[in-house]
Amino acid sequence: MNALNVRQLFEKKFGNGYLVFRAPGRINLIGEHTDYNLGYVLPAAINKYIYLAIQPNETGTYHIHAADLREDASFDQEFRKNDLPGWARYPAGVIRELTGRGYQLKGFNAVFGGNIPSGAGLSSSAALEMAFALAINTMDKLELPPLELAKAGQQAEHHTVGVRCGIMDQFASVFGKTNQLIRLDCRNLNHTYYPFKSKDHTILLANTGVSHALAESAYNERRDQCEEGVRMLAREFSEVRSLRDVSPDMLRTVGKKLDPVILKRCEYVIEENERVIGACSALEKGDPDLTGEFMWSSHEGLRDKYEVSCKELDFLVDTARAISGVKGARMMGGGFGGCTINLLETRHVESFKEISSEKFFEQFKTRPEYYEVSIAEGAGILSE
Numbered sequence: 001m002n003a004l005n006v007r008q009l010f011e012k013k014f015g016n017g018y019l020v021f022r023a024p025g026r027i028n029l030i031g032e033h034t035d036y037n038l039g040y041v042l043p044a045a046i047n048k049y050i051y052l053a054i055q056p057n058e059t060g061t062y063h064i065h066a067a068d069l070r071e072d073a074s075f076d077q078e079f080r081k082n083d084l085p086g087w088a089r090y091p092a093g094v095i096r097e098l099t100g101r102g103y104q105l106k107g108f109n110a111v112f113g114g115n116i117p118s119g120a121g122l123s124s125s126a127a128l129e130m131a132f133a134l135a136i137n138t139m140d141k142l143e144l145p146p147l148e149l150a151k152a153g154q155q156a157e158h159h160t161v162g163v164r165c166g167i168m169d170q171f172a173s174v175f176g177k178t179n180q181l182i183r184l185d186c187r188n189l190n191h192t193y194y195p196f197k198s199k200d201h202t203i204l205l206a207n208t209g210v211s212h213a214l215a216e217s218a219y220n221e222r223r224d225q226c227e228e229g230v231r232m233l234a235r236e237f238s239e240v241r242s243l244r245d246v247s248p249d250m251l252r253t254v255g256k257k258l259d260p261v262i263l264k265r266c267e268y269v270i271e272e273n274e275r276v277i278g279a280c281s282a283l284e285k286g287d288p289d290l291t292g293e294f295m296w297s298s299h300e301g302l303r304d305k306y307e308v309s310c311k312e313l314d315f316l317v318d319t320a321r322a323i324s325g326v327k328g329a330r331m332m333g334g335g336f337g338g339c340t341i342n343l344l345e346t347r348h349v350e351s352f353k354e355i356s357s358e359k360f361f362e363q364f365k366t367r368p369e370y371y372e373v374s375i376a377e378g379a380g381i382l383s384e
């Protein structure tokens with residue numbers, strides 16, 4: 001579904017006099033499960049979007065049509081989340097966060113659709129939240145800065161959706177810049193842009209097509225395990241507030257006292273933070289081989305220590321290792337399915353797709369989808 005389709009549907013359903021917003025999905029080059037541990041991430045917004053056509057109404061009710069799903073939801077500020085279809089909890093959650101901060105919001109009529117595959121780890125849900133947050137910010141003249149919109153989206157996930165996510169996805173969706181990766185320090189939310197554009201190299205995503213129903217509970221469980229690690233470490237080192245404050249030496253000192261599973265989780269997070277820093281300096285040096293090395297080891301950590309990969313993702317990464325021109329590959333996002341991200345020489349893109357698709361088919365009898373993404377601008381208004 002593109003912006004034009006969304007407009008046409010809106011006009012059919014609600015008539016004229018509306019605004020159109022769009023918010024992008026994201027990739028993450030490296031730095032997985034580090035955001036809620038107050039570490040580093042290196043995401044970017046991509047040229048896949050949620051488009052939202054919207055107009056205020058005077059009824060205090062929110063009427064939303066999900067164009068791709070051909071479903072409707074209507075609710076007001078007193079909604080009960082269990083009465084809403086899953087997708088409507090994202091905009092409803094954003095509304096709840098903003099009204100909770102004391103803002104008076106009007107009702108609205110809205111139609112949204114897009115081209116971010118859902119369940120693929122490309123943050124279609126954060127894009128949906130950011131499209132609505134930006135639209136409400138504009139229509140209700142709240143004048144909230146982008147960071148507050150990102151935070152409202154993240155809190156909507158915690159309180160209304162039930163996933164205790166970090167801030168990476170919402171942040172990337174609003175702070176994205178064309179051809180720039182965002183190095184975000186999730187402790188103080190300072191961010192730096194790293195140029196990423198080279199005709200010689202391509203970022204190619206390979207979608208396993210797998211999305212596990214348990215992903216959300218496993219996500220929250222990982223977060224609990226990290227918090228448990230922090231509690232234990234803080235007994236020994238009072239300055240520790242998050243895994244970001246823990247050095248490899250500190251972890252070695254306390255290691256034996258930790259449950260082995262908790263220890264693995266903590267090791268992964270501490271090492272992944274170091275890999276992000278390493279990848280950033282590799283990018284600065286213009287060294288794709290070294291950048292790729294960090295990606296391979298990130299995948300190993302996610303697979304063996306954080307245990308959020310799955311056989312389809314591992315298969316795609318192992319296959320990528322044997323294909324010419326691939327600098328690095330890893331699973332991307334929360335895990336248990338979705339996409340791998342591959343950094344490879346542009347001249348090898350077609351042969352990569354052929355070989356990896358064939359091998360995946362032999363093994364799983366389905367074929368991955370491939371997306372060559374470009375790094376795009378963050379959420380914004382398309383037209384008035």
Ligand code: GLA
Binds near residue numbers: 035168169
């Ligand atoms: C999901 C969450 C993010 C982040 C990633 C893993 O995308 O929404 O906050 O934790 O998983 O890196």
